[in-house]
Amino acid sequence: xxxxxxxxxxxxxxxxxxxVISGGLYGILLAKRHGMDFVGLFAMAFILxxxxxxxxxxxxxxxxxxxxxxxxxxxxLFGMAFGASFFRSLSDAIEKWLHxxxxxxxxxxxxxxxxxxxxxxxPWFIASLLxxxxxxxxxxxxxxxxxxxxxxxTSSPLYATCSFVGSWTFLLLSLILSVEYATLCGIAVVxxxxxxxxxxxxxxxxxxxxxxx
Amino acid sequence: xxxxxxxxxxxxxxxxxxxVISGGLYGILLAKRHGMDFVGLFAMAFILxxxxxxxxxxxxxxxxxxxxxxxxxxxxLFGMAFGASFFRSLSDAIEKWLHxxxxxxxxxxxxxxxxxxxxxxxPWFIASLLxxxxxxxxxxxxxxxxxxxxxxxTSSPLYATCSFVGSWTFLLLSLILSVEYATLCGIAVVxxxxxxxxxxxxxxxxxxxxxxx
Amino acid sequence: xxxxxxxxxxxxxxxxxxxVISGGLYGILLAKRHGMDFVGLFAMAFILxxxxxxxxxxxxxxxxxxxxxxxxxxxxLFGMAFGASFFRSLSDAIEKWLHxxxxxxxxxxxxxxxxxxxxxxxPWFIASLLxxxxxxxxxxxxxxxxxxxxxxxTSSPLYATCSFVGSWTFLLLSLILSVEYATLCGIAVVxxxxxxxxxxxxxxxxxxxxxxx
Numbered sequence: 165x166x167x168x169x170x171x172x173x174x175x176x177x178x179x180x181x182x183x184v185i186s187g188g189l190y191g192i193l194l195a196k197r198h199g200m201d202f203v204g205l206f207a208m209a210f211i212l213x214x215x216x217x218x219x220x221x222x223x224x225x226x227x228x229x230x231x232x233x234x235x236x237x238x239x240x241l242f243g244m245a246f247g248a249s250f251f252r253s254l255s256d257a258i259e260k261w262l263h264x265x266x267x268x269x270x271x272x273x274x275x276x277x278x279x280x281x282x283x284x285x286x287p288w289f290i291a292s293l294l295x296x297x298x299x300x301x302x303x304x305x306x307x308x309x310x311x312x313x314x315x316x317x318t319s320s321p322l323y324a325t326c327s328f329v330g331s332w333t334f335l336l337l338s339l340i341l342s343v344e345y346a347t348l349c350g351i352a353v354v355x356x357x358x359x360x361x362x363x364x365x366x367x368x369x370x371x372x373x374x375x376x377x
Numbered sequence: 378x379x380x381x382x383x384x385x386x387x388x389x390x391x392x393x394x395x396x397v398i399s400g401g402l403y404g405i406l407l408a409k410r411h412g413m414d415f416v417g418l419f420a421m422a423f424i425l426x427x428x429x430x431x432x433x434x435x436x437x438x439x440x441x442x443x444x445x446x447x448x449x450x451x452x453x454l455f456g457m458a459f460g461a462s463f464f465r466s467l468s469d470a471i472e473k474w475l476h477x478x479x480x481x482x483x484x485x486x487x488x489x490x491x492x493x494x495x496x497x498x499x500p501w502f503i504a505s506l507l508x509x510x511x512x513x514x515x516x517x518x519x520x521x522x523x524x525x526x527x528x529x530x531t532s533s534p535l536y537a538t539c540s541f542v543g544s545w546t547f548l549l550l551s552l553i554l555s556v557e558y559a560t561l562c563g564i565a566v567v568x569x570x571x572x573x574x575x576x577x578x579x580x581x582x583x584x585x586x587x588x589x590x
Numbered sequence: 591x592x593x594x595x596x597x598x599x600x601x602x603x604x605x606x607x608x609x610v611i612s613g614g615l616y617g618i619l620l621a622k623r624h625g626m627d628f629v630g631l632f633a634m635a636f637i638l639x640x641x642x643x644x645x646x647x648x649x650x651x652x653x654x655x656x657x658x659x660x661x662x663x664x665x666x667l668f669g670m671a672f673g674a675s676f677f678r679s680l681s682d683a684i685e686k687w688l689h690x691x692x693x694x695x696x697x698x699x700x701x702x703x704x705x706x707x708x709x710x711x712x713p714w715f716i717a718s719l720l721x722x723x724x725x726x727x728x729x730x731x732x733x734x735x736x737x738x739x740x741x742x743x744t745s746s747p748l749y750a751t752c753s754f755v756g757s758w759t760f761l762l763l764s765l766i767l768s769v770e771y772a773t774l775c776g777i778a779v780v781x782x783x784x785x786x787x788x789x790x791x792x793x794x795x796x797x798x799x800x801x802x803x
Binding site for chain 1: 648
Binding site for chain 3: 497502521531580583
């Protein structure tokens, strides 16, 4: 955490790669659960890793889209899906271990989304929502395609909430700190909050009576 | 209905608020039916209220999107979802009463969509379709996410049809009347037609043999 | 296949009409299978015929969208859906015969998507993916709306793969041939490959264990 901006940039780049890879891994796991072939594995990896950021870029009219600018992200996902197509299933161990990169991915994509929105002079509340969309809508799209109810919307351990709280941490700290530090703090809040939610099974209270199964 | 444009503008603003609120209420009802928590309530309210208009803005390349420009709309939905999360379910009374603001919402969003398309020099037939998309695709998206077959597409009481007829009323009247009057007439046609469809159970004939359920 | 560019343009136009029509027919068949009324028939025809190209245009920031520029495409679909609403179901004969125009549609939309991406200076790998999206995502959207698992992602006869191989054929040949010839060859590869996949039931190997039905 030196003040040298170049170091911070490299740190961000590493995290962004991790975020794309973890999004891709989740996509592949989801595709495997539904018995998809290589095309399905790649498509789901693509949708989980790029879905939220694509919505953000379209909503904010940012072009070219981030995965069009960074061809290497799609190539990595292609390689991952290709490799995964040789395995019958991925071990449960991997699925458990995934919470870590996923939390980093949620953190980075959320704060990136919020800060891009801020750059575009979007009001704060909307900026925080765009952070949540960026961080979590890839998963929503993936589950909708697989005809699963998005577990973001039901009482799973906190996910969108971590992203929302981290986005506001970033927004408030950006008033008193440099953007780099505010970004790092925002990401840290999302990551720690999300890992705590998984570890201690934190959920929102839910009084809705489900009439579906 | 004085000719003063300011009064007309205020009238439109009131209706737009009503439209966002009724879209949000439908979203919350849908989320409640599927047992969602606060995040789900807010997300569904957001999608139902903003989904159609977002597609319109993206298709016509209008930026910033209307809900990015009007932060207060999202804040209202946030408050509504927060309030609703304390109730186990919403009474059937509300659901019945909802047809009224929903019909106004359908009318306003449809005619707004058509008139924005017209401003962008879109051919008439496409403009009327964009009116229908603006008025009714929030509901389609919401149902797709909840894995329900969109009842817009099956033989429910006329919905998209009302929007289509009202859009053409607006287009044709805009040739001989001022835009304000044509808009008001278009909205009125949608509202009256929709309320009549609900009241008298008007449906399109349907000869399709469903092989599902 | 004279070198006159005007003739080639006309050839493309004919194929584009065929592509829109075959996309629309598939949409209508899908809608009929799910018991939809006229609104549903038209909406599904619209989504199947325009879905992939709309994503391409939005991702590449091309405006106006192709179906906004060509009002006649939507009018054709409207007429087709109207006609189809008088029939109880479409005969299986039509469904079988559809593979031909659909293969042409897949070919043309894929290569068009890739070449538009190339024009926009998109890297090659991304360009080939945009070709696949343009050619095949209308069908994915349609099936998601109908709560079917997209058969693009499971082990159906090769579809996205044909589009991918054809897109690369186009990209590589565009280095040594004129764009017109490269386009024709790319389309031909997709069409022949797709028809062969249907005829000989070519599928990707699939080692995923489906845990869903």
